[in-house]
Amino acid sequence: MSKELIRLEDCSMAFDGELVLDSIDLCIKDSEFLTLLGPSGCGKTTTLRIIGGFQKPSSGTVLFDGVRINDVPPYKRQVNTVFQRYALFPHLDVYDNIAFGLRIAKLPEPELSMRVGEMLEMTGLKGFEERKVDSLSGGQMQRVAIARALVNRPKVLLLDEPLGALDLRLRKDMQNELKRIQQQLGITFIYVTHDQEEALTMSDTVVVMDKGKIQQIGTPEDVYNEPENAFVADFIGESNIIDGIMAADYQVEFFGKKFVCEDKGFGPREPVDVVIRPEDIDIVPADAGHLCGTVTNITFKGVHYDIIVDFKGFKWLIQSTDYQPIGEYIGIRLNPNDIHIMKKSVYSGMFGDYSSYSAEYDEISDSDIEYEDIEEETLYEE
Amino acid sequence: MRAFTRAFTVLILIFLYIPMIILGIASLSSGTDVAVFKEFTLNNYGELFRDAVLLPLLLNSVILAVSSSLLATVIGTAAAVGIHRMSGRLRSITMTLTNIPLTNPEIVTGVSLALLFAFVGRAMKTNNVMGFLTLLIAHITFNLPYVILSVLPKLRQMDIHLSEAAMDLGCTPIQAFFKVVMPEIMPGIISGALMSFTMSLDDFVISYFVYGAKYITLPVEIYNYTKRPLQPKIYALFTLLFIVILLVMILMNILQARDIKNRRRIRPPDIISKLRRAGS
Ligand SMILES: Nc1ncnc2c1ncn2[C@@H]1O[C@H](COP(=O)(O)OP(=O)(O)O)[C@@H](O)[C@H]1O
Ligand SMILES: [Mg+2]
DSSP: OOSEEEEEEEEEEEETTEEEEEEEEEEEETTOEEEEEOOTTSSHHHHHHHHHTSSOOSEEEEEETTEEOTTOOGGGSSEEEEBTTBOOOTTSBHHHHHHHHHHHTTOOHHHHHHHHHHHHHHTTOTTOTTSBGGGSOHHHHHHHHHHHHHTTOOSEEEEESTTTTSOHHHHHHHHHHHHHHHHHHTOEEEEEESOHHHHHHHOSEEEEEETTEEEEEEOHHHHHHSOSSHHHHHHSSOOEEEEEEEEETTEEEETTEEEEOSOOOOOTTOEEEEEEOGGGOEEEEGGGOSEEEEEEEEEEOSSSEEEEEEETTEEEEEEESSOOOTTOEEEEEOOGGGEEEEEOOTTTTTSOOOTTOOTTOSOSOHHHHHHHHHHHHHHHHO | OHHHHHHHHHHHHHHHHHHHHHHHHHHTBSSSOTTOOOOBOSHHHHHHHHOTTHHHHHHHHHHHHHHHHHHHHHHHHHHHHHHHHSOHHHHHHHHHHHHHHHHSOHHHHHHHHHHHHHHHHHHTTOSOOOSHHHHHHHHHHHHHHHHHHHHHHHHHHSOTTHHHHHHHTTOOHHHHIIIIIHHHHHHHHHHHHHHHHHHHHTOOHHHHHHOBTTBOOHHHHHHHHHTSOOOHHHHHHHHHHHHHHHHHHHHHHHHHHHHHHHHHHTHHHHHHHHHHHHHO
8 A cells, every 4th residue: 555656746737838737746656546636627637647648748757666657658558547428439339348458458368258257247237248338328338438447457547537427326326336446456546526525435545636736635534624725625625714813832813812723833923724614613602602693594404504604794604403593693612623724825815705605505506507408409409 | 382492392303303314214215316215225235335445444434433532532531630630720721721622623623733744744754644643643632622521520529538548448549540530430431432432433524634545534535425426325324324323322321321320329428428518
């Protein structure tokens, strides 16, 4: 687990003078599940393509097992890819798609059929051997793409948003299945997603990216509990981010009050960003609270309520299983381990304010757009 | 209104096809006068197949059509792949350059090719360059745009990651082309080849300027025939030529229809990818 396999050193990528990757340094260990996480357009696919050999970095070094591979073409790398839209070969059936790599490697037929059989078994595609790939469902195509890559027994599997096109239930199933396959085979997975939940549940290491830069590298717990800056805190989970000042080691000041925290090593009275996760906040009667505010909005979310509370004009998101009526004056208590301190960054002040909160903050009715799109498609067919 | 448009369509079809029908009838008549149908006979066809001049010329035309369309298909497909890889501006310039010969009057193409060949012939100090080679080059030249234009759309419809996927699985770029890209664009290649074949088989204008006494094609010879009183076996020949080209065209349409049907079946994942783009 600890042996280094791939290393990107100071890799930058520019398209037509536009910097898409900015000095990426990344180390990927043998048989680890590493996820590149970030919003659309942040350079995840580009990073993956550099590792796969489809793109040469404008500058910097790519090392594989300590050897520089910048100029090694994709077909000579011990890496296989599951493409964003599968890229299955439409003129071949499922079996021949999976056997493709082994046929190129001129594997003898008996061993080839044995290995393809193994893959069909592992991905649950037994019985689909002779199906045309375009007659498969999204989930099945996904499995073919995975089998087609893994049958070559690569050292590293690259996956570019492999579950993006699947519906929620199928996505959860496939997440578990991918994780199982990765552990069973013990290969390195480099996984690209913009879905933070997916990243947290599947990965050993999460690499958070934005605007072509790596914002943080760490275990899922690290990036959630100890976000490096306001971007990470906001992108991964929900966060209230407040301006604060370090009064002393283990003591932070915000809203004119001093709170005990677990962070130290800041300069005297250094301005900082204070992160408080909505689920860590305890609601208490107003007279027992560290801070008091008024409930301005409450939304039922199933497991909990999303409660918006106005503290002196700054709105916080609090998640609680108890209902609070709108207009209620409540207090909150913050324990030292509920408060996380971050250094100021370019992202300070951009995130973590729920003043413009609307109930559909998850996704602005994604399903409506999809529906319209399908209708349009069918119209054109006529 | 509906009845009117229908009648109009029928009228147009009659106009388009009546010459061919008359020709077909004439080829089956025993007289020499097109205006009067004497009696039904296959004699004209019999005579045609015994003709010692026309048959070798037909063979000439077929050999030229097959070789020029095959070569144009190979060169045109390679060119299409090259154009497809070009970036925006360069591609549109190349496309315009490719399209111009399509609208260029054939007679202009013919004359300019003839001038070119004469010039080259002079440079090589041979006073008779015109022959199979000049015909072949000329035919490849005017066939190329048709091949390029039928292959390019297939390349555009193809998932751009297919050849990367092939290379990912161990193919060199050349293997990736033959194992993955070519099967995908095959319908375009075939229709380009068929179109070239028919264009080449019945070309007269351009051939007229670049043929030599050593190698005469059927359409050129037929033109010479029309200066003299027409023999009925020529009608038979025209009819056969028309039928061959008609058959090739029908074949092309069937292939295209089948291709479209195949594409329909690929729609579901297409929609999914569309949704993904709309969603994220
Ligand atoms: N071949 C290319 N030419 C020009 N720009 C590109 C190319 N590939 C990617 N980009 C740009 O690079 C940026 C990052 O792209 P990408 O790596 O695909 O992001 P992500 O996968 O994180 O969504 C985008 O702004 C994209 O437009
Ligand atoms: Mg991407």
